[in-house]
Amino acid sequence: MANLMELRRKMLSVAVYSNMWSDKYLNAMWQIVFCDETNEQTVMGGYCNLFKSAVEIGHAESVGLHIEKVMLSDDNAFTRALAKCISPAEVVVNAAINEINIMAEIAQINTDTILKLFPVLTDCKQYMPQILCGKTPKLFRNLQNSYSFLCEYHKVYGCGVFSTNYAFMWNDGVVPIVNTDPITLDNLKGYETQRGKILDNTEAFIEGLPASNMLIYGDKGTGKSSTVHAILNEYHNKGLRMLEVQRESLHDLPTICDILGDLPQKFIIFIDDLSFDGWSEDFSALKAVLEGSLSARPQNVIIYATSNRRHLVREYQSDRALDDVNSADTREEMLSLSDRFGITVTFLNPAKAQYLEIVDQLAIDEKLDIDKDKLSMAAERWALTKAGRSPRGARQFIDYVKSRLARNLDI
DSSP: OOOHHHHHHHHHTOOTTGGGGGSHHHHHHHHHHTSOTTOHHHHHHHHHHHHHHHHHTTOTTOHHHHHHHHHHTOOSHHHHHHHTTOOOOHHHHHHHHHHHHHHHHHTTOOHHHHHHHOGGGGGGGGGOOOOOOOSOOHHHHOGGGHHHHHHHHHHHHOSTHHHHOSEEEESSSEEEOSSOOOOOGGGOOSOHHHHHHHHHHHHHHHTTSOOOOEEEEEOTTSSHHHHHHHHHHHHGGGTEEEEEOOGGGGGGHHHHHHHHHTSSSEEEEEEOSOOBSSOOHHHHHHHHHHTTOSSOOOTTEEEEEEESSTTSBOOOGGGGOTTSTTHHHHHHHHHGGGGGSSEEEEEOOOOHHHHHHHHHHHHHHTTOOOOHHHHHHHHHHHHHHTTSOOHHHHHHHHHHHHHHHHTTOOO
């Protein structure tokens, strides 16, 4: 480890990866390194803040792994070029390699290192909580091959938030979703034919083969959205990512496509519960992206939308008024939006036999010890209170039964 002055020079020289100093832990490291090294209270305060940051990020015993994670997820001109499989200029590569070496050195800073850098803390040693580096991360194990490691990593995982997350929402920008729906394909019962069509289209998309935008239409509670969530959980390890866009943000679709089109992953733009009351800017934007825009949809982007309306547009009797000379053409144009989706998959409420089969399968998954006939009768009563049979109602019913049985109560 270099002396304090040399460490300061190295940290100040970081340019390509300068965004990393905004990280909670690395910012705390910056604060202590550049504080008044002669003031015991100032340095001790900086050290405690550094330890606090390590605890808050959950890496008090492995700060090296955290620094590697921050570096691999950094979004800068260098990592963007690698994500696009573009070779950066030699001067940029050399600067990046130098900064990797600097970060590898910082990743080795623990409590003992801090004591050597700041002799003023010698008498405070017994009061200092321990900061541990942990095992050496892959990126820093062989620094001579660090550039090759980064080329391969960013080629596969992309850069920025897209390399460490797989679910996002659009809110005037891409925002990661940390707590995603954990549902899997095995959790979903019935509708094998419908799910098979969605799986087939998704697998073709991931493999770079022709795939279609999909409209998943049907009754509420039949598992339309859950199927899309489960597909993401199934395929995110193969580079699939999902960006959820609300209807009121559809006018941003051209911007979204420009952002995603530069990335190596495959993106499903997910629009849940899609419907329109009439012509709008959002309607036009979606129509253009689906088909007909001069700016083509990127090959790594596809749109999956769910809706309870077959044609996505609510029709009013007043829409048929004759004040519009071309009213028939206007209605036809609005109702044709659903036809711009290449594939439409329909989820309708199950018949009684299918509903009870879903209930039975869910009960087996939960290992519920209950008479099948009794379960079926209770499930039918439950459906009546829910004004109909649906997979969602079946799931809610099984949760209810599980809770009752756990407390030795009758269902």
